[in-house]
Amino acid sequence: xxxxxxxxxxxxxxxxxxxxxxxxxxxxxxxxxxxxxxxxxxxxxxxxxxxxxxxxxxxxxxxxxxxxxxxxxxxxxxxxxxxxxxxxxxxxxxxxxxxxxxxxxxxxxxxxxxxxxxxxxx
Numbered sequence: 001x002x003x004x005x006x007x008x009x010x011x012x013x014x015x016x017x018x019x020x021x022x023x024x025x026x027x028x029x030x031x032x033x034x035x036x037x038x039x040x041x042x043x044x045x046x047x048x049x050x051x052x053x054x055x056x057x058x059x060x061x062x063x064x065x066x067x068x069x070x071x072x073x074x075x076x077x078x079x080x081x082x083x084x085x086x087x088x089x090x091x092x093x094x095x096x097x098x099x100x101x102x103x104x105x106x107x108x109x110x111x112x113x114x115x116x117x118x119x120x121x122x
Contacts, residue, residue: 018099
């Protein structure tokens with residue numbers, strides 16, 4: 001039996017990170033949002049797809065490492081998932097649920113890259 005308190009392969013914390021980027025290719029990299037009826041959890045995404053389909057040129061979405069992009073911000077924490085406590089902790093300083101990243105380099109904001117960092121108990 002594997003338990004979160006005894007296993008070294010189960011992370012104790014997952015940290016959702018983000019970085020603001022400039023990347024001309026991002027607008028070409030996405031396809032239709034939603035299911036065959038263009039819905040996500042019953043919300044209509046037809047207007048999103050109308051604009052997205054006009055600029056979509058790739059048949060596949062590639063890993064972010066395959067794109068040339070310029071970071072406009074340092075990486076910042078969006079949220080933390082504390083597995084030991086089964087709790088989601090907002091990364092905001094004010095306690096209002098909002099996180100923010102500071103733009104530190106000039107450029108045009110064209111996307112946000114999200115990724116997860118994991119801290120494991122060893």
